[in-house]
Amino acid sequence: MIFDGETIRVEELGGGLFELRFDRKGEAVNKLDRLAFSELAQAVEALAKTPGLAGALVTSAKDTFIAGADIFEFVEVFERSEAEIAEFVAANAKIITALSNLPAPTVAAINGLALGGGFEVALAADYRVIADTAKIGFPEVTLGIFPGYGGTVRLPRLIGLVEGGKWIISGTPRPAAAALDLGAVDAVAAPESLFATALALLKQAAANPGEWPKRRREAEQSLGLEEETVRDFITGLKVEAARALPHYPAAHDAVALLEAAAGIPFDEALALEAKGFARTARTQAAASLVGNFVNEQALKKISKGYAKTAAPVRKAAVLGAGVMGAGVAYQSALRGVPVLLKDVSQAALESGMAHAEQLLDKLVEQGRLPQDRADAVARSIKPTESFDNFSDVDVVVEAIVEDIAIKTSVFRQVEAATDAKTILASNTSSLQIADLAEGLGRPQNFIGMHFFNPVPKMALVEVVRGPKTSEAAVATIVGYATAMGKTPVVVGDCPGFVVNRVLTPYLIAFLQLVRDGVDFRQIDRVMEAFGWPMGPAYLIDVIGLDISHHVVEIVSAGFPERMVAAHPSAIDVLKADGRLGQKNGRGFYLYAKDARGRPRKDADPAVAALLASVQPQGESALPDADILDRMMIPLILEAARCFEDGVAASPGETDMCLILGLGLPRYLGGALRYADWRGLKKIVETAAKWQKLGEIYRPSEKFSARAASGKGFYG
Ligand SMILES: NC(=O)c1ccc[n+]([C@@H]2O[C@H](COP(=O)([O-])OP(=O)(O)OC[C@H]3O[C@@H](n4cnc5c(N)ncnc54)[C@H](O)[C@@H]3O)[C@@H](O)[C@H]2O)c1
CATH class of the missing domain: 3.40.50.720 (NAD(P)-binding Rossmann-like Domain)
Known part of the structure; x- marks a missing residue:
């Protein structure tokens, strides 16, 4: 034994060969947190100093290989400055690079799931053998980031820019066979023979001292960007990644990075990755998606x-x-x-x-x-x-x-x-x-x-x-x-519980906007551009005008001090016209099936005249930003009340209810995380501007106090 830590042990296998085994004590999976990185650095150093080192196997004693970085650590890290984040990832990437620079061949035996940093550790080895049951991949884009420990540099250099890029921006792990087809691994083995296969490969590499250094040099070669197929591909990837913009920039940033890093030397590419990672990690999407992950884990723990x-x-x-x-x-x-x-x-x-x-x-x-x-x-x-x-x-x-x-x-x-x-x-x-x-x-x-x-x-x-x-x-x-x-x-227990209770002031705000003469299609456009899967008029159609009406009636009756729906409302007049929404093909919009039988939403010229009866001042235009605030402020304030009066036990539970039940865009991280992002003081100021419209725009005392204290819901 040349190293014995809480996460890693390094033991001699005989003949100058060593096994570096990830086996985090007291945990079900291996993860790459501070402790793991510090031990990896020490283990690699111990190996490098070992006289007669002939080769190293990287293995795991858990069912998974390495599940990835410790996302909980990211929450705190992502709050740091861009420069500090870049320093953090660069330091960890350096440790992985030290593994790849050992003065002897290395083989990773991937026995189970290898995600994110786990895949990056495997990529640092000269060879990879994978169990036929295992999967590997980079889920980072689903967290609003991209690989930061050398993944964007090593994978494309190993399997090409086209396949590497696709893999990274897909965010999905791939099974062993696909990884072999792409050349990301060298062999696939049955789980029971994985170790023996990896060891045989290591022995073979150790016996061919000319081979592995050549392979190592090749793996560090810059990539050409001149080839037309590569250029076309980059253009295609950019178009694909741009679809998630502006709210989810990670895939787009990753493609830009791949393009910029492809033709430059390996070390410079690593430095560029760290910088790019830091920039993306500071986006709203990254903070929120990582926050959602943490909230989901907390929910799982509660359920357990x-x-x-x-x-x-x-x-x-x-x-x-x-x-x-x-x-x-x-x-x-x-x-x-x-x-x-x-x-x-x-x-x-x-x-x-x-x-x-x-x-x-x-x-x-x-x-x-x-x-x-x-x-x-x-x-x-x-x-x-x-x-x-x-x-x-x-x-x-x-x-x-x-x-x-x-x-x-x-x-x-x-x-x-x-x-x-x-x-x-x-x-x-x-x-x-x-x-x-x-x-x-x-x-x-x-x-x-x-x-x-x-x-x-x-x-x-x-x-x-x-x-x-x-x-x-x-x-x-x-x-x-x-x-x-x-x-x-x-x-x-309360009227509407969390989701319908928060939905109600949001719908009241919508009905009030329509009453003030704002075109419901503009409202839908603004909210959809903000990231909602559907704007409020479309949402009402999908829920059903009858059910929406009922929800607004019942829930607002439960909170009469602030939720007041003026009548007749847009819902009332459309309902009176026999419109139930999507279920009978008529609501704010018309619904039909397209040639392929998929539901289609069309404008209905008859609706404007119906709505005119509830628009005493006629039509009027409002800037998009005002529409957004008039819709979102009541939603935020009611979500806050749900938490403040204990209907939801935590900000995380409040936010997950709204993301999973209401379709609130995931990049917002929920209503309360969004409030934190904008700043509670700003919310209070903006709410004050609209308070003349009614009590749904008045923050609770607790909200105002929290804002005054400079705190947010998440700290
Ligand atoms: N539709 C929604 O979006 C939605 C969402 C969440 C909760 N809910 C709630 O779920 C419940 C059902 O809603 P739905 O939309 O499925 O209604 P629905 O009208 O589609 O179905 C109700 C069914 O209950 C049956 N029924 C009536 N009396 C009954 C009785 N005594 N015993 C057994 N069956 C009886 C009816 O025959 C009908 O088939 C309601 O409480 C509603 O508030 C509805």
């Missing part, structure tokens, strides 16, 4: 905590086979929890089952599910009109009509038909859990489980804790949502 006490859900029941119920039943069955699907209407049951089967057919068509599995999933959804066989269900998810009287009478029947331990979860979007629990015999087993439409696609489930809900019920529903492949966030 609940999993310890969660009762297993082996059989579930769903009440209501409509849009939501059918989706919930499908998702549950697909993820292995069989369901009884109950409705009062045979026709609804038939259409609910047909919907689930359609979704399964699609998965089969896409090659994502074998037919026999799809058939088994479909069989595990049992349509029924009665409460027979409910006695052994662990969870009942209620998704019937949004009517408190009907819901509470159905709950009484559910309690009579189920076991004392059965958890009853309501998918209500606007009623309060406390109100629905009135009159229940087992209110401790009653909880909200708020899915989003379409259920299979939308990741968020708000798990709503009512005043009498037990911790055991929360744990079980968090566990069930996780088992369904969803991201549960536990929230408190």
Whole structure:
């Protein structure tokens, strides 16, 4: 043993060959944090100083090779100045370069996932052998950055600018076979023979002292940019990367870097990478995407905590086979929890089952599910009109009509038909859990489980804790949502919970803009250019004008001191014209199918006249920046209130609800992170400018106090 650390050990294998093994003590995976880098530097130094060093194997004792850099460290690092960030990455890249400069051949044995920095360590070796089950890649662009430890320099020099560039900007890991095809690895082996194959390769390299130094020199050669194919390719990559601009600049920055670094000497290219990395790391997207990652990890940790006490859900029941119920039943069955699907209407049951089967057919068509599995999933959804066989269900998810009287009478029947331990979860979007629990015999087993439409696609489930809900019920529903492949966030009970509560002032702000004569298409354009997948008018059409109306009514009635929707509103007049939005083909826009059967959104010339009746001052123009502020400020202020009054337990949970449930652009990192980015003082100033429009523009006292203290939500 020539080095024995917390992350790395270096042992002699005999004949001057050594194994540098990543095996982080007390952790499930290897990661490249400060400690790992400091030990890698020492281990490499120890190897370099070893007399008679004939070669080194780089291995991992975990299931993964190296999962990548420690993203948690990035949060703090990215707050530093550009120069400091560049210094940070350059120092780590130097350690990896020292590995690549050892005075003997090196072979990386990639036994499992090698991501980001893990891939960069592997690229520093002279040869790479990969297990056929492993994957390698650079996920950095999904975090708003690009590889910074030599990846943008070594990969293109190894496999060419074209393939290297594509790989880096895709952000997706590739399987072993693809890596071999591209020349990123030298051999693929079965996991059990990986070590032997890598060792044999190392011995062979050690026995050919002319070969590996030549290969090393080749790997450091500059790349030519003159070839037409390369130039064409760079142009193509730029166009592709530009699609994500202006909000996600990382891919574009990476292409520019690849182009600039290709023709220059290796060391200069590394220096350029560090500088470029630092610039990109200081962007809003990088700060937010890394922040989202941290928030997601925190949510996973919370869910894991609940999993310890969660009762297993082996059989579930769903009440209501409509849009939501059918989706919930499908998702549950697909993820292995069989369901009884109950409705009062045979026709609804038939259409609910047909919907689930359609979704399964699609998965089969896409090659994502074998037919026999799809058939088994479909069989595990049992349509029924009665409460027979409910006695052994662990969870009942209620998704019937949004009517408190009907819901509470159905709950009484559910309690009579189920076991004392059965958890009853309501998918209500606007009623309060406390109100629905009135009159229940087992209110401790009653909880909200708020899915989003379409259920299979939308990741968020708000798990709503009512005043009498037990911790055991929360744990079980968090566990069930996780088992369904969803991201549960536990929230408190209030009108609209987090997502619809924050959506309401946003929609009120929109209706007010329309009332003031602003063209709804301009509002949509501004918000879409800001990064929303759809502007507010389009969003209302997709949600449905009836449902949007209902949400605004119910939630604003819950917060009458600030949420006031003037009537008649744009939604009122369009609804009165029989427009329900996308579902009946008419809303703010017209919807039709294009030649390929895909939904198409068209302008509707009739809408302007309808809206004129709610625009007392006629049409008026507003600068885009004002529209943006008038839309975003109420959203930010309400999100802040959700956190301040404890409905969401943390800024991270508030923000993830809005990203996953509302479609808030990921590069904002959520409403609260966006507020931090703009600065709370600035938000307060901007809000003051619009306060004449109503209370949705008034910051809470806590918000103002936080702004005055100079703090943000994330510190
Ligand atoms: N649609 C959405 O976007 C959305 C999103 C989140 C939550 N929700 C909530 O989900 C619930 C269902 O909404 P939806 O859009 O699926 O409604 P829907 O009208 O599509 O379906 C409701 C179904 O419930 C059935 N039903 C009525 N009374 C019943 C009873 N006593 N027992 C069993 N079934 C009964 C109806 O026959 C119908 O098939 C509502 O509480 C709604 O607020 C809806």
